[in-house]
Amino acid sequence: MSIFIISAVTVALAEIGDKTQLLSLLLACRYRRAAPVIWAIFFATIVNHTLAAWLGVIVADYLSPSILKWVIVVSFVLMAGWVLIPDKLDEDEKFSGYGPFVSGFIAFFIAEIGDKTQIATSVLSAQYTEGMVLVIAGTTAGMLIANVPVVLAGKCSAESLPLSLIRKVTCVVFVALACGAIFYP
Numbered sequence: 624m625s626i627f628i629i630s631a632v633t634v635a636l637a638e639i640g641d642k643t644q645l646l647s648l649l650l651a652c653r654y655r656r657a658a659p660v661i662w663a664i665f666f667a668t669i670v671n672h673t674l675a676a677w678l679g680v681i682v683a684d685y686l687s688p689s690i691l692k693w694v695i696v697v698s699f700v701l702m703a704g705w706v707l708i709p710d711k712l713d714e715d716e717k718f719s720g721y722g723p724f725v726s727g728f729i730a731f732f733i734a735e736i737g738d739k740t741q742i743a744t745s746v747l748s749a750q751y752t753e754g755m756v757l758v759i760a761g762t763t764a765g766m767l768i769a770n771v772p773v774v775l776a777g778k779c780s781a782e783s784l785p786l787s788l789i790r791k792v793t794c795v796v797f798v799a800l801a802c803g804a805i806f807y808p
Contacts, residue, residue: 626754629800630747630761631768634740636796638769643734647770650730654723657774661767663727664774668766669759671735672744676755676762679748696801698746703797740766743797 638644650660721729735741744762748755 626747626751626757627761627764630744630758631765633743633747633796633800634762634765635768636765636792637739637743638766641739641769643731643738643740643766644770644773646730646734647773650723650727651774654727656723659723660727660774661771663724664731664770665763665767667728667731667735668763671732671741672759672762672766675741675744676748676759679745679750679758680752680755682745683749683752696805698742700798700801703794703801 647660647664650663651657654660740762744758747762748758751758
């Protein structure tokens with residue numbers, strides 16, 4: 624399977640029910656203008672995931688292949704457990720009066736720091752160092768796959784998703800990635 628598809632599917636599944644998806648819903652409800660919110664998500668994700676992927680490649684450069692392999696395996700296993708825990712958006716989250724794009728960009732960029740999908744991007748980039756651009760493109764696509772429908776459909780889509788089942792499927796995907804990393808040369 625290609626690096627792009629692995630990255631996109633991994634992040635799209637991990638993003639469902641995540642705090643940044645809840646933030647997307649909040650931004651859509653607050654501003655009621657989909658295009659600037661979607662562009663804010665897109666650009667914030669590219670910047671954030673580029674930094675995360677770069678960090679993953681840097682870490683990969685400093686670890687021996689055998690240590691890196693086990694760091695990646697453990698990271699995927701930890702992510703498998705983490706995705707089973709539902710996220711909540713802080714209720715006291717404040718948005719500035721800068722409009723939907725700037726407010727959305729800043730809020731989304733900050734919310735994504737240390738998030739499951741950012742860490743997954745770092746781990747994927749460490750695993751596929753030669754494919755860093757494909758990891759960034761795939762994880763950005765995964766974020767858009769998960770968040771654009773929420774922005775477009777608003778509250779209805781978020782309430783109708785079987786989040787518990789999606790978290791379990793995502794957990795299985797991360798365990799499968801961990802198993803794959805064990806056998807990846």
